[in-house]
């Protein structure tokens with residue numbers, strides 16, 4: 116709703132009231148319409164101020180209303196009536212003015228903002244466009260290039276930038292509503308002719324066609340198949356080329372194509388999923404709202420390879436003082452050079468400064484005696500990690516939290532090497548650790564609620580999306596990835612090429628297909644793990660060469676590594692590169708010959724494989740593992756898995772994440788396809804639909820937001 120009162124004798128003050136962000140729900144819109152009518156009809160009122168309660172102007176349209184039957188007054192005429200008013204209307208912006216909130220402000224005649232406010236039109240991130248006149252008013256106010264940038268990226272700008280762009284008329288450090296009321300009094304009776312943005316023309320530009328062509332190329336390149344950024348460009352083009360009324364028609368038309376799209380549903384699901392991940396809980400009763408994190412001021416990183424350096428930078432950027440330990444002198448020397456330059460680059464990107472002495476380097480573990488938290492990032496080798504944890508347990512204060520950055524090893528086993536296993540958790544970063552948003556926080560059987568809460572909070576402080584997951588081989592993300600990789604290898608055995616598989620995945624929206632990605636990460640990493648697991652034995656011949664522990668196995672990755680092809684770092688992998696460390700993947704005839712010979716050796720007759728099979732085999736098996744992970748309680752809900760995949764593995768956000776994608780495709784179809792593939796490949800047990808997936812289908816395939824209830828109640832009949 117909205118509250119209306121008269122202040123300072125002649126100013127009608129309208130306060131939006133819908134905590135926490137004053138979203139423009141039906142009742143808020145009704146409140147605004149009623150209040151504006153009252154203010155305009157009251158002769159004592161000479162001007163109007165619109166503000167939001169609790170220091171937030173408005174977070175935009177109520178996203179929860181979008182999937183439902185919409186009621187209440189529509190936004191467009193509401194904003195039009197405000198702009199058409201014959202008394203000055205001033206927006207007093209505090210906190211946020213986003214989406215419909217900024218569009219409401221653009222309908223006002225003046226905009227005054229607190230210096231700490233953030234403004235933006237983030238609709239594109241929800242699969243929409245600013246369809247309450249935003250695409251038509253903003254270019255008229257600040258020019259086409261600047262408006263294109265804000266609308267197609269959805270980025271939030273500071274009040275200072277908004278002032279510079281011309282979105283705001285005034286920025287204050289004081290009480291914004293007081294300043295706006297004084298301002299409203301000062302402009303009483305002034306002509307509003309030059310204040311109605313819809314009456315402006317866009318500033319003329321010399322070469323409009325090439326500007327829009329370039330903009331279209333840019334958004335198509337970045338969008339990976341997302342449709343909203345393209346529609347945003349088309350809408351701004353309408354503003355630049357059509358009169359306002361026609362531009363509004365075009366905006367409406369384009370919004371109609373987006374509004375009910377699967378992409379909009381996926382992106383809006385993901386908006387709430389991200390927030391749901393923050394309300395974590397563990398089976399032992401640790402919870403986001405009751406478990407108390409410990410303060411962490413000083414942290415240590417053990418091992419300064421690629422991951423350790425990234426973690427050191429991320430900790431320093433979060434304002435912690437860091438002890439960085441590396442026992443190999445050469446590696447330590449390299450890290451001492453690399454870390455400061457990574458920090459410098461980060462500071463340039465983020466406009467921040469970091470005290471250079473916030474990091475101290477040491478060659479001995481003894482240097483971590485007084486830290487609050489340690490993150491171990493040594494080589495992925497259990498014996499080595501055991502030794503590190505034993506040492507840490509002796510050296511550190513008794514209450515120091517001991518974390519491991521292992522990507523798949525047993526956190527409980529590492530905890531058992533210490534005197535305080537309750538203080539051990541996994542903090543699984545993704546490379547490059549100072550850039551990637553995802554952090555898997557892995558709780559062990561004995562991890563205390565405080566330990567989990569501390570790791571989760573530290574992740575947040577580092578700007579990460581922290582997802583709490585249980586302890587199992589590969590945790591959630593890598594455990595699912597293993598199934599995806601296996602299917603990709605099997606497809607090569609059956610006749611596909613890396614190019615075909617990658618093309619299908621990239622057209623789906625991944626930034627890189629599985630083989631290009633493997634070349635970037637390094638093929639030797641997985642090889643080492645498979646060797647440690649006793650899997651990578653290429654001396655086997657006949658049918659046993661492609662079977663391990665009774666299941667189908669492809670030794671293709673092992674064979675490539677035996678040829679010294681580790682990916683980009685060696686200049687050869689699934690593709691060839693112009694030099695070791697080269698980045699541009701080129702098709703490699705050697706690899707195609709190698710695949711032909713391999714198939715011939717094993718009596719495999721290559722067949723035609725289409726993109727649909729690639730997607731179904733690779734993605735459905737990954738999704739199936741996701742259901743298994745949910746069933747076992749390793750992840751608490753589908754949102755956790757979706758956040759992991761979007762932030763850590765490049766799953767296209769406009770497809771919502773793997774579990775949402777399964778919901779979109781239809782659980783019955785996923786089961787049917789998995790069963791069909793399992794029939795064709797009976798020695799791949801992971802193609803058998805998981806128990807939870809079958810139970811959901813048996814219960815009528817409830818929508819994704821109801822899955823948690825089914826998971827909680829294992830015997831649920833819904």
Ligand SMILES: CCCCCCCCCCCCC/C=C/C(=O)SCCNC(=O)CCNC(=O)[C@H](O)C(C)(C)COP(=O)(O)OP(=O)(O)OC[C@H]1O[C@@H](n2cnc3c(N)ncnc32)[C@H](O)[C@@H]1OP(=O)(O)O
Pocket residue numbers: 135136138173174175176177178179190211213214215216237238241243244245246247370371374375387390391
């Ligand atoms: C035939 C078809 C015809 C089609 C016709 C269509 C007609 C309808 C079209 C009308 C035109 C619409 C044009 C306008 C569109 C929009 O405005 S879309 C919304 C744009 N706004 C945003 O994207 C902002 C989203 N919010 C945020 O970025 C942040 O919440 C914040 C405002 C910056 C505050 O951040 P913070 O303080 O960190 O709080 P959070 O944890 O993020 O949020 C707190 C809770 O509030 C919920 N929430 C936030 N914003 C909204 C919102 N706009 N609607 C609903 N709910 C919102 C958020 O989910 C949190 O709640 P929980 O999830 O329960 O934790």
